[in-house]
Amino acid sequence: MIKNLSNMKNYNEIRERCCEYIEALEEERRNINVFHRELPLCLELVTQAIQAYKKEISETTTKNLYKKSECSEETTRECRSVLDLFIPIKHSLTSVDEEDKVNDDDDEHKSHETLTCFDDKNMKSEWLKSVQLWNQPGAVLSNNLLKSEVYNVSCFEDCSQEEIIKGNDGSASRHQLPCYETSNRENDNIKSPATTSGGGGHKKEADKAARGHRGKGRRKQKRSWPQELHQRFVNALKQLGGPNNATPKHIKELMKVDGLTSDQIKSHLQKYRLHTRRSSQTNPNNINSETPHFVVVGEIWAPQANHSTANAATLGETTTGIYGSMASSLAFVWPNRSNFGHTISEERSICSEKGIIRCNSSAISSSNPTKTKYANIL
DNA sequence: GAGTCAATAT
DNA sequence: AATATTGACT
Numbered sequence: 001m002i003k004n005l006s007n008m009k010n011y012n013e014i015r016e017r018c019c020e021y022i023e024a025l026e027e028e029r030r031n032i033n034v035f036h037r038e039l040p041l042c043l044e045l046v047t048q049a050i051q052a053y054k055k056e057i058s059e060t061t062t063k064n065l066y067k068k069s070e071c072s073e074e075t076t077r078e079c080r081s082v083l084d085l086f087i088p089i090k091h092s093l094t095s096v097d098e099e100d101k102v103n104d105d106d107d108e109h110k111s112h113e114t115l116t117c118f119d120d121k122n123m124k125s126e127w128l129k130s131v132q133l134w135n136q137p138g139a140v141l142s143n144n145l146l147k148s149e150v151y152n153v154s155c156f157e158d159c160s161q162e163e164i165i166k167g168n169d170g171s172a173s174r175h176q177l178p179c180y181e182t183s184n185r186e187n188d189n190i191k192s193p194a195t196t197s198g199g200g201g202h203k204k205e206a207d208k209a210a211r212g213h214r215g216k217g218r219r220k221q222k223r224s225w226p227q228e229l230h231q232r233f234v235n236a237l238k239q240l241g242g243p244n245n246a247t248p249k250h251i252k253e254l255m256k257v258d259g260l261t262s263d264q265i266k267s268h269l270q271k272y273r274l275h276t277r278r279s280s281q282t283n284p285n286n287i288n289s290e291t292p293h294f295v296v297v298g299e300i301w302a303p304q305a306n307h308s309t310a311n312a313a314t315l316g317e318t319t320t321g322i323y324g325s326m327a328s329s330l331a332f333v334w335p336n337r338s339n340f341g342h343t344i345s346e347e348r349s350i351c352s353e354k355g356i357i358r359c360n361s362s363a364i365s366s367s368n369p370t371k372t373k374y375a376n377i378l
Numbered sequence: 379g380a381g382t383c384a385a386t387a388t
Numbered sequence: 389a390a391t392a393t394t395g396a397c398t
Contacts (some may be wrong), residue, residue: 222392
């Protein structure tokens, strides 16, 4: 009699707990449902768990009727071994937290550890929340896929796990974007924003293929241009006839710096020119100067008045940033590229107006046909 | 392949 | 905002 009563109490407890679990799981399912495309497997698992609990309740009821408590307890234990994955479920947890739990569980499985430290993992969930969901993994049910689902969602194929964890500080999005941009490696169906812009046709694609993809892999780390390096760059510019005549290739040859690529020089030169123009706009005197006479100093061009102080300018006295150092002094020294577009007579008149003295620099006869033409004209 | 400009990332 | 990288184009 007493035993029966205790069994009855046991059944009720089991039913109550099952009901609680079902309630929590259903709430979880609602949360995951928002990401049903990205997390089909998670959704499936939660659904299965709910069904298992419902089955458990019905079985418990049946067994209660037949007074087979031992079997029921066994079933419950068996059931819980699976459902413990979802329990305890904090009501505050989001579906993303749930992902983390599954993910972490998977990672820790090798060391035979179970899920015990949700609080610690909540930290990680913060950055995952900001992750966009671009991929739609196939809905094939397998443990491996479930594992990959969590990673696919975050689109971190190219990032090591270490980097993902680093994302705790909120820098995850930084890793993510390059990954997205170069995702054509494995996800050709996902176009990067850069490649989709510009309305490229087949020709563009072919050209791109011919040129080869530079964008493969992660974005290069930024190279800094310390004063010394920039000084070399400026010196090379001087020798080559200024920023508008120098070419990245020639600059590279003159700089003789290991590891410095033409692309990097190209970029630096671009910014240098940009600053040159900007400073010349800021100081119209530079460009509209009435008597900007040029002389050949060494094998370079220099303004008659300024050539003696050119070195001082390189030390960085003028505009901000590393580009400012030489820009102001060179802004009007070198024939601007826009001059190249003039007709021959115009160019001649420009030269005469500006008092340009013939330059014998061999550097000015660059491989660029336009510049060669200009040099010939002179 | 090199050079240039613009867009984008850092 | 400044600077570096990459893409698109010539």
